[in-house]
Amino acid sequence: MPVNDLHRHITGTAPNGSRRRHKAGPLALLVLTLLSTLVTGCWDRLEIEERAMILGIAIDKAPDNKIEQSKNLTYFGDPPVTKSPPLQVTLQLAVPGRIPLGPSESGGGSGPGQKPVWIHSATGLTIDDAFNTIQQEVPHKLFWGHVRVIAISKEVAETGLTNINEYLRRNPDVRRTTWMIVTEGDAGAYMRITPQLERVPILYLLSTMDHAVQMGKLPNAFAGVFWSAASSKGTDPFLVYTRLVKDNSVQIAGLALFRSDRLVETTEPLDIGVFMGIRNLQEGGYSTLATIPGSNTAIMYQVTHRKARIDVAIVGDKPEIHVKIHNEGNLKEKSNEEVQLSPEVISEIEKNMSKYTPDYYKKLIRKTQQKGADIFGFGEYVRAKQPSYWNKEIGTKDKWEELYKHIKVEVQVTNSIRRVGGKIT
Structure with missing residues (x-):
C-alpha cells in the first residue's frame, strides 16, 4: 500500500x-x-499487611486431650472416623513491621519485648482440616509464598506422608526449594525455639541447612527433591533427620530413610558423608579419626572432594551394582608427635584407610537393603543401563523395592591425601 x-x-x-x-x-x-x-494491573492487589505470611510449618500427631477439645469448625456432630492419626499443625507467622531488617534493633524490626513472629497451632483430622481451623482464628488470609521450612515429627513420618505431600504439592504457592526435615520428638518445638544467632527461628533453621550444604556436610533435601524421588520408579526419598540440643540449637543427626513415602529408618551423622560419596556429590566436608598403622597416634582426615562411578551388570537373573569411590582430603591434625608424617607414612595411611573405609559404605547399603529403601537411586541406573531387563523383570517401584533387598552391591573405595597440617619431614 x-x-x-x-x-x-x-x-x-x-x-x-x-x-x-x-x-x-x-x-x-x-x-x-x-x-x-x-x-x-492492580485491580486484585493485596497489601502485604493484609496477608498472614507463613514462615515455617510443623506437623505432629495430635495429643489425645487436644482431639477431645475439637472445635467442630469443619464438620457437624461427631468427627468422621479415619485410619490416619489426627494432626497438630503449628505455624510460625511473620508479624508485619517486626521482622528485623538489620543487625541492630534500631535498624527496623522488633523492639524490646516485641516478638517478630506469632506462633499459632490447631488440630485436625487432616492437614487441611487443621489449616481451616487456623484460618478461622487468623484475621488475614494465610499466605504460603514465604514458607521456608516444613518440620515433620518422626512419629508422623512413620505413618506415611502421602496425604501431606499431596496437599502440599497441589498448593501452587509452596516452593519446591522449601526444606523438609524430620524431627526427633515434637516438631512444634522447632517453631518456638529462641536461637542465639538469629532473631527469627525459621531463618536460623534455614541458615543451618543452607550452610551445611555449602560446607559439604549435607545434600539438598528440598521438598521438590523428595517429591521427585517419591515419584521415581528406581529411587526412594530421604530427608534430613534433626534433633534439638541444649541452648535451643538444632543438630543434624543423620538422614531419614523412606520407602516410598513412609519413614523406615534413620542413620548416624557420618552416614551423610557416606551417602554423598555413593551419590557422587563431589564436595566433601566431614572429618574422621583414624590411626597411623603400627602406632598409637591418631589423625584427623577431612574429605574435601569425592568422585564415584556406578556400573550395572546382570548376573544370572539379578542385577549387580558395582560402586567405585575415590576420596581426596587433607590431614588436619595428629594426636601427638610420636610419628613424623613422611611420604612413606602418608602412603601407609592412604592404604590403611582404603582398606577399612569400604566397610562403612557397605554397612549403610545393607541398612537400606534391609528396609527396601533405595535412597541411592541404584534402580534408576538399572532402568537406564539395562532397560530391557527392567521392563521385562521389574517394571514397578514396588517390585524394585523388594528386589533391592536381595541384589549384590560391590563397593571399592580409595583415599588420597593432598595436604597435611604441618611440614612433611
Missing part, C-alpha cells in the same frame, strides 16, 4: 482531504478498548 494511502487509512482522511468521521469513530473506540486492558 502506498504511503499516502496508508496515512489516509489510519487517520480516516479522504483523498480530497476531508475527514471520514463515520469510520474513525469505531476504530478509535476499538483502540481505546484494547488499551484499557493494559491499565488494570
